[in-house]
Amino acid sequence: MRRHFALTFSSVLSIAIALLISMLMLVLAWNVSSFTTNIEEELIVQVSLNPTLDAAGQDELEKEIKEIKGISSVRFSDKEAELEQLIEDYGDTFSQYEGEDRNPLYDVFIVELEDPTQIDAITSQISKMDGVIEATYGTDTVNTMVQLFSSVRIGGLVFVAALICLAIFLIRNTIKLAIQVRKDEIQIMRQVGAMNWYITVPFVLEGLLTGFFGALIPSLICVFGYTALYQALNGVFISELFVLKSPYPFLLYVCGVLFLIGILAGMFGSYLASRKYLRWTR
Amino acid sequence: MIEFKNVTKSYPNGVHALNRISLEIEDGEFIYIIGPTGSGKSTIIKILNGEEVPDSGLVMVDNVDVGSLKHRKVPQYRRNIGCVFQDYRLLPALTVQENIAFALEVLGLPKKMIRKRVQEVLELVDLKEKARAYPDELSGGQQQRVTIGRAIANRPKILIADEPTGNLDPEKSREIIALLEKINAMGTTVVMVTHDIVLVNEFKKRTITLDQGFVVKDSKKGGYVSV
Ligand SMILES: Nc1ncnc2c1ncn2[C@@H]1O[C@H](COP(=O)(O)OP(=O)(O)OP(=O)(O)O)[C@@H](O)[C@H]1O
Numbered sequence: 001m002r003r004h005f006a007l008t009f010s011s012v013l014s015i016a017i018a019l020l021i022s023m024l025m026l027v028l029a030w031n032v033s034s035f036t037t038n039i040e041e042e043l044i045v046q047v048s049l050n051p052t053l054d055a056a057g058q059d060e061l062e063k064e065i066k067e068i069k070g071i072s073s074v075r076f077s078d079k080e081a082e083l084e085q086l087i088e089d090y091g092d093t094f095s096q097y098e099g100e101d102r103n104p105l106y107d108v109f110i111v112e113l114e115d116p117t118q119i120d121a122i123t124s125q126i127s128k129m130d131g132v133i134e135a136t137y138g139t140d141t142v143n144t145m146v147q148l149f150s151s152v153r154i155g156g157l158v159f160v161a162a163l164i165c166l167a168i169f170l171i172r173n174t175i176k177l178a179i180q181v182r183k184d185e186i187q188i189m190r191q192v193g194a195m196n197w198y199i200t201v202p203f204v205l206e207g208l209l210t211g212f213f214g215a216l217i218p219s220l221i222c223v224f225g226y227t228a229l230y231q232a233l234n235g236v237f238i239s240e241l242f243v244l245k246s247p248y249p250f251l252l253y254v255c256g257v258l259f260l261i262g263i264l265a266g267m268f269g270s271y272l273a274s275r276k277y278l279r280w281t282r
Numbered sequence: 283m284i285e286f287k288n289v290t291k292s293y294p295n296g297v298h299a300l301n302r303i304s305l306e307i308e309d310g311e312f313i314y315i316i317g318p319t320g321s322g323k324s325t326i327i328k329i330l331n332g333e334e335v336p337d338s339g340l341v342m343v344d345n346v347d348v349g350s351l352k353h354r355k356v357p358q359y360r361r362n363i364g365c366v367f368q369d370y371r372l373l374p375a376l377t378v379q380e381n382i383a384f385a386l387e388v389l390g391l392p393k394k395m396i397r398k399r400v401q402e403v404l405e406l407v408d409l410k411e412k413a414r415a416y417p418d419e420l421s422g423g424q425q426q427r428v429t430i431g432r433a434i435a436n437r438p439k440i441l442i443a444d445e446p447t448g449n450l451d452p453e454k455s456r457e458i459i460a461l462l463e464k465i466n467a468m469g470t471t472v473v474m475v476t477h478d479i480v481l482v483n484e485f486k487k488r489t490i491t492l493d494q495g496f497v498v499k500d501s502k503k504g505g506y507v508s509v
Pocket residue numbers: 293294295297298299317318319320321322323324325326
């Protein structure tokens with residue numbers, strides 16, 4: 001054990017680096033995904049209805065919209081309610097439109113989406129339906145931002161997945177070397193009839209510890225670093241729109257994920273290495 | 283009882299190491315396997331301890347079909363087979379008694395039992411006064427006695443030895459044979475591969491002669507006569 005301390009140490013360090021990058025990606029992706037949720041809440045499609053549409057046609061249209069994939073809800077709001085909302089939001093200038101037949105607005109369906117990246121396609125699909133005058137949604141900037149965040153989030157997760165594989169690979173190699181160092185011992189164990197698990201378990205434990213210590217370092221960096229950053233930025237990033245996740249319990253989750261990755265990758269990597277060894281020697 | 287029935291073994295490189303070997307070895311026998319280099323002696327040993335699998339034929343050891351033994355069943359099977367090799371394969375960082383104890387520890391035996399058994403084994407192989415020495419402080423003959431001690435520590439029914447005297451001078455070789463005879467007298471079947479014709483003729487026992495993977499002679503009387 002003492003003999004390959006240097007080896008174990010260097011592998012702990014490489015795991016730590018892989019997990020450190022994973023940690024950064026996780027923190028980024030997680031925050032971005034909560035930015036997106038903030039913005040997504042404002043993402044609705046407003047469908048203006050043709051005034052000639054009768055009640056049956058309106059029901060028909062509502063059913064039709066609901067059948068589109070990616071729609072989470074459809075709500076009807078008549079033009080009086082819309083005007084009231086407008087007056088409430090922008091003031092009394094719109095009061096002049098109140099009263100019989102002076103309201104220039106349309107009855108609308110307020111459509112909420114499950115998947116904001118589909119907003120463009122869904123909007124144009126709805127606008128082609130019978131009885132629809134127009135279908136509109138928020139600005140292009142919001143849309144691009146949502147798209148960007150979504151790719152950051154997916155990219156981050158793919159990156160983390162790749163780093164998990166890297167961690168498994170690194171630990172597998174360390175354990176392979178550790179097995180090489182102790183192969184005389186293992187050969188004798190096998191000769192006198194030690195069970196396979198008896199030989200594997202110490203290596204799996206070693207992998208587990210390697211993964212554990214590999215996760216400890218980035219976890220500490222994460223806890224202190226993120227807390228400091230959060231305080232320095234007062235909890236927001238650039239604008240109020242981008243609210244950072246508050247350190248607690250967010251950091252617990254991140255550290256939990258890091259330890260889980262480290263420990264599982266450690267055990268799995270060393271299991272692979274020792275199983276391979278035991279396989280080719282009977 | 284050990285039984286080989288029409289056992290054939292070839293290696294991936296195409297070498298036919300064993301050709302339709304048939305043998306029967308009764309419990310408590312002491313036999314030599316001799317033959318020129320490359321005749322398949324070590325292959326028989328490797329099949330016996332489960333390291334190699336025959337291509338065809340049947341190998342039964344105490345009613346266990348060794349050839350079709352599942353990978354995870356091999357360890358349990360090996361506990362009945364003690365192995366000794368020409369190179370001693372001792373762990374250099376452990377003392378003599380620790381080396382012997384190691385073989386019992388990996389089987390998960392209780393500490394007290396291990397201590398008692400190690401003392402018995404040290405007595406048997408006559409190395410009591412070397413118990414705390416390290417392998418590199420011992421002569422070749424003494425080291426080989428340690429490996430024999432380690433091989434029989436778990437009281438296997440069969441002891442197989444692949445050229446145990448290969449690195450030893452004649453006097454030390456005699457000591458080893460004497461030790462193996464002592465172990466055999468306690469009821470352990472001994473299968474010993476050797477090159478040493480002088481030894482085979484001096485300590486006469488049943489001798490199986492291999493040549494190019496065939497059994498060319500199986501003399502119950504013992505001794506070696508050139509064929
Ligand atoms: N792992 C292997 N792969 C390929 N060929 C092998 C292997 N082991 C042995 N052989 C070949 O099989 C034949 C028999 O080998 P084996 O080791 O059984 O001979 P042996 O009688 O023990 O010889 P020696 O007296 O030199 O130890 C030889 O021709 C050898 O080259």
